[in-house]
Amino acid sequence: MKTKFNVILTFLLVLIVQTSFAQNKKVSGTVSDNDGLPLPGATVTIKGTSSGVATDFDGNYTISAVTGDVLLFSYLGYASISQTVGASNTINISLEQDNALEEVVIEAYSNNTTSKEKSTSAITTLSAESVDSRPNASVVQMLQGQVAGLNIGTGSGQPGANSLIILRGVGSINGNIEPLFIVDGVPVDEDNFRSINNSDIATISILKDASASSLYGSRGANGAIVITTKRGKFGTNLQVEYKAQTGFSVLPSQNFEVMNSRQKLELDRSLGEGLGDGLSDNAISALSSQINTNWSDVFFRQGLTNSHNISISSGSDKTNSYSSFNYFEQEGVTRRSNLKRFSFRNNFSGKSDNEKFNFSSSITANYSISDFIQNEGSGTLSNPFLVPYLAKPYFSQYNPDGSLNIIGSGEDTFANTPYSSLNNTILNTNLQEEVKFIGNIRASYEIAEKLTAGISFGMDYTQITSKDTESPNSVYGQSAVASGDAEYQGSHFESFYRDVRLNNIVSLNYNNVFDEAHSLDLSAYMEYSKSFSNSFALQQIGLNDKLYGNGAAFIPGDTYEDLNEDGVVDGAAEFPYIPSISSGEVAVGMFSYFGVLKYDYKERYGLQSSLRRDASSRFSNSNKWGTFYSVSARWNIHNESFMEGNTFFNKLKLRASYGTSGNDRITGGYYGGTTNTYDLYGQGTGYNATVAYYASSIANKDLKWEMSDQLNIGVDFTILKGKLSGSVDVYDKNTEDLFQSFPISSINGTNAIQANIGSMNNQGAELSLNWKAYSSKDFSVSIFANGSYNKNKVTSLPNGENVDNGGRTILAEDRAIGSFFAVRWAGVNPANGQNLYYDVNGDITDVYSEDDRVFIDKVVYPTYQGGFGFNSNWKNLYLDTQFSFVADIYRNNGSLGVIEDPTLTSLANSSTELANAWQQPGDITNIPALTTESIRNRLTDRYIEDASYLRLRNITLGYNFKSHLKEGSLISDLKVFVQAQNLITWSKWRGWDPESSFRSSDFFDYPTSKIFSLGVDLKF
């Protein structure tokens, strides 16, 4: 709202018109809105002349006119009013808000936008403000909580980390579940957004229902997200914009507690193990006052964030362009984790003199470097997020000389936990460099009246080089060569990955209006897509430590090492430095043709239908082609004659759509599942260092498209004189012929083949609301909220049987995907401190058996999701907030299980909860006796926790200097703001971060951080 207000002001100040010479009498008055609040900058013109004035900040105007002149009062966003000048010299006018500012939506394949009024689909469109100026390297992460039904799960705090994106529930078991992403008409990799500059984004449209997404046919089953970037405008002056931000990230607060030195030493003593074993009280006091290391302080830091963005746009009559450059750097909250990025963009549009030929290009080139932590989300000791849980507090972080101790015992053992991790973080690397290029060139030509032909070429090019090295002097590197006796150690892994996705569309469009009432739009398309991925990798084990870091360090592969010192060459084992190499390539392709018909009658009724045929390279000839269609209709009720005079509804539109779409990504990945329809053998390593053939794929020739259909009914409305607007949608989505691994007997040499079996259903409702709660000259507030409910249900499975892979969740008919199936933990037996469980009948037992697992009505995916917030401004100050929430979501807290594991007390630090462990008969506690066995890896519900959360995702406080700037000065607009991301999170989750990429279990994961920043936006 604040920006809108300012924009309007700017706009009108520019449009100040000269007053006329004729000066018969002065008419003055106030222009206000229907609440009586003055409208500054409203224009008052004399009809039929160029004379006019603008109102001042109190809405007052004075204009010279003659009696009989017609004054036209107008203000952007309000209906204009004409008033004839009479005898009075005072004319006060109250303007009514109107909705002439049409919201637009971006539709599939369309070069143009369609007015929201005319759209028949469930589409949510976000504007630049929703992602602009946020210190986050991933565009996608910023969408969480902004769109009803769109669930973004970010499972890592690595800057630019990938997120899992789910729109309207999980629609597949093994196949791809993420929506299709289109950037400027080019389908792009949905897993890689770290290279895209969010300041370039103009709009993001989320296409939810089948009428919108079935146009994408086989790729639209999970909806589509269409992103457009900023462009210049024809006939505008050069505009330069500079934005900068600087700030820092910190780790969110820690919602669990580990022991300090004293507590751990006392625990050691009571268990007769570790350093505390046998120590006197005095010794414990002395030791714990000497060393009490908080390992979080050693591993975590304030990560710096900096970004600079310059954009230049301009336009002549026939061409316009938008260019931008962005530099972004962000450090993670732990050592080594960071991202640096350079982004370039040029968008160019042009047209011929007769405007029949239009062309445009959108090209972006990006380069980024990311340094990653090691073994994120795993129990490997190098994972820095494991250390604050497991490292013992009575270990010192320092060497006797005061420097940081990164060696410890020098061994990769539990006892050396903090040191080997520090050692790895500091001495070794895990680096990725990425070059990303997205380009699109399109042109259209009106070959005959109302008939336009178009063509578009697009490419998404990603090249990633990775370097993962272990120094010969590091704890890991020193034993990299299989035998510790080899002279040279250390390892150097490098890989190159290139992914090129080409896309070409030709189209023919016919558009006409008959009898000024029937408008018809017919389009036909052909689309060709082909993608290639190539990779190669090398690994050298054995490096010269003086040259460590690049290929010069590689020890020649023919270097002989007499490892067992027997003077005999014992084959390959004594040539340990032979490098290993690999190379691979995969191609996938699709060919499609499709048509769309749109019909509108007097903006009252609309109909849209589409038909598409896709052929995928993944299926055998008989199943190659899939046919998808959709039908949708709308009724703009407020345009009906019977609604005239109605004052309640400013707008009321009813929408309905039904359609089908598909999925050919059998195993989820873009390049996965290309061999499933073939019987194949592959070559591999055989016995005794030989070459061998193995069966690598058993064909399922019947494999075909996974099909989904979706029914959507929605209402868009605007009420209360335009103050409250919103949409309600309900949907019912079925997926049939699900890709699943169909169990086959082990006599086939494997346990499963991919097949189309089973079905799934998602039903849900979505609501989004915008309320312009208050608006006056100095103060305005608008409030927005959205929420969704989704119920997932697996409706059929192979042989109707549960799919139980021994994990914490299983698949069962009539249950949601990701349903936990666990033995219910019944606490601790007060009599003996042992674990108790409920058996399948609900009776208490002390025997754990996987046969006692039951559904506990807890699911990995949330039922409820949404967000809310407000935008407000008071004079030049503005304050914006955005909250997001997910609810009814559960996850196993594996990290907590480790620090509460009674069998790990000697290896690692422990939870302070262990002080409450059962000790003698009669103790009532939740912590079993410390002599009991480890149960954290058992399939119980003991650590399955509520991961619901409410998060203040973004809060911005800013000041707009525009009104202080003189007209004609160099700077035309200036904004300064402070911002915080993820400032507060409310959750019961006992860890750092309740958010995840919908994992079933957490294990020392990298939490998303809080980011504080200071920003400035400058326009010239």
Added chain:
Amino acid sequence: MKKINNLILICGLIFASYSCEDAMDIEPVGSLIGDVTFETLVDLQLGLNGAYARYNPESEILINSVFTDNCKPGYDNGGQEINFYNWALTAGDGNTTALWNSNYSLINQCNRVLEAAELLNVDASEQAEMDNLKGQLYTLRAVAHLTLASYFTTDYLDGNALSVIISDRVPEVTEILPRNTNSEIFTFIESDLTMASSLLAVTQTDNKYISQDFVTGLKARMALLQNDSSAIGYAQTLIDSYSLANQLQYSSTFLDSDNTEVIFKATRTSGLIGGLWYFTNSAGPFIEASNSLYNAFDTSDVRLTVNINFSSNNSGPSEPENNIHLINKYPGNASAFLSDVKVMRVSEMYLIKAESQVTGNDLDGAAETLKELRDARFGSSTALDSYSSQAAAYDAVLKERRLELAFEGHRYLDIKRFKNRLNSGINRDALDCASGGNCVMLPSDHRLTLPIPQVELNANSSIIQNPGYGN
């Protein structure tokens, strides 16, 4: 405007020049279509190389060590194998599933190559090589069936008891085969072994590959399972042709530098077998030898240091006084923890012979046989046992097997085979089960037969699960 018309024409042509097939029909690269894989004898050899590589005795070694009284959790255990150690055994168990899958995958590979061999006509000059190749495949198929049969049947002596599925061909993916009975399985294995005997080259003596001797040893093993006295004959054949290693040779055997008594070993050029119990990077043990096993060794028995590490390599030496007993059977040859898997040694034949002698009530003969073995291990003459009963003699055989074959994949099967003879299951030392409390498994416990894995139950509705596993 003409320019633009031309441009559109060009674009149209570019588009037309892609054929739609180019996008739709993409064959996977890097793999061979089935029909062209096995076209020559060399191709079959590559198939055989794959079969050998799929023979995975390591999965047996893991089960027989961790599940029994030969192991305890190591000092560096962060949860590794703990559930299995604590006998949490269900149809979903990973180790059981790996055992089942790896053997059927071996069988499947054998069947594929055997079927391809049937379709290939070779010159007379290549026939012997072809026969030898097929002989090895039949043997491997028999080994896999025999391995499975040993773990998944409830009672070796009941010919009608359910065993595992016989797989004698490459199946259709839709095929559902039920479990066969013990007598069917034993008949099938016997016929494969007979076939192998007739095909294998007698000149094949490299103990890294299958030989006639290995087939003979397998026949001895199978006869032993069935209390069949023919085991003595097979065992004797091998005892006659292999001598027992002396103490030095015995130690060298496990450093892979002596082959005196090795009939067949699965050689390893990668895949560290020590990884079954150690973090191989740091040599931190998550599983160690048990106190009960350590205490069973006499100090003058060479097997003490072969099994328990008292050297300074691989995190050694062990500190029995501090409850640290490091497994030393696979210390590694050129690289740490990289050792060949000794699948069959002649000492096992002595033990098979002795056990069969006890079964045939030749208790003195059994004592003589065991003494021969023991003398070699002690490097001096040891006292001749005298057994008061058949049970006492069985007990002596079982104890000797434990010492001789520790960490070689026998202990669980031995306890299972002897449980009724001795009315005894698994009995762990109190020190070894201090953390979990699982010290005793009764001979009647259902877990002395493994469950048919869930993955098979999911696919195969005709499978009847073993008793005690949720049915």
